[in-house]
Amino acid sequence: MNRKLILSQAARLGALLGLGLFIMLLLCSTSCCTTSGQKEGPNPNPPTCVPKEEQPPKDPLTDSTVDDGLAPAERLAFIRWHVGQTVDIHVIRYSDEDGVKYAGGTGVVIDPTGLIITAEHVVRDEELLVASFRTLADDGLTIKEKRRIPVIVKRVSKRYDVVLLEPMYHDEEIDLPSAPAAPDFAWRPRKGELVWHFGKKTRWQRGRISITETESSKIKGVVEVAMRGNYGDSGGPVYTTDGRLVGIVLSINGTKKTFFAPIHKIAPELFPEKTKRKKPKAKKPRRRKGAPGKTPKGHK
DSSP states (O other): OOHHHHHHHHHHHHHHHHHHHHHHHHHHOSSOEEEESOOOSSSOOOOEEEEOOOOOOOOTTTTOOOOOOOOHHHHHHHHHHHHTTEEEEEEEEEETTTEEEEEEEEEEEOSTTOOEEEEHHHHTTEEEEEEEEEEEOTTSSOEEEEEEEEEEEEEEETTTTEEEEEESSTTOOOOOSSOOOOBOSSOOOOTTOEEEEEETTTEEEEEEEEEEEEEETTEEEEEEEEOOOOTTOTTOEEEETTOOEEEEEEEEETTTEEEEEEHHHHHHHHOHHHHOOOOOOOOOOOOOTTOOOOOOTTOO
């Protein structure tokens, strides 16, 4: 065994140890604490865990001038429901050159078994994927983590930069606050239509469709929305005002334009069993009047 191979295997072993440590940190980092009241000396007092006080985050819609037509209570219920369907995607990558690297994005749960759609570039070259389920806190602004589960890639559409993920373990408990919105295969974008986006960084935002079909990051057929976005939002869902899942965010242009792949474009590759058209039955040709046919039995 040559030296280069030994070093490569040692590096991979170190990376796997790093993956294990990362998972432990994921499982244990449910709160941030500082120590207080600890005295110096041979028998110091045990440290006291004091949670850090965090101010509620700013409402993402504070600077928005878009009118969604919703009353405050209706808007809060809408946001709370969709936050519960959105997940954070944690990605671990490894290479001999760079070692272990961490990345992330957003995804959306589409059924009670835990199927998730996200952007393909979010999970590309992954070694380990973890989906973090979320919920909206009582203050209506803070997003809290509920549970993390390992997930794997089920189907890929590189043409539209999207993937379908599924839980690594099929008996995984999926705790959702309500039934997730199934993808709407029939929806088509209309210029000026109001849509909502939910993402890891932006949290939630709304805007109107400005271009119904364009190109972004070499992906054709995407929809442009005049809506703020941030890096880390890739893979997040786009909903109509009545709660239909109609797209997956792929990219942003600055902070004022967001591009998403419409569900009806990605459906044939991610959901072939639901979008495959049945072949029509072949019709028997009709015989013209007076055309020769079979002679009935008993007649000449």
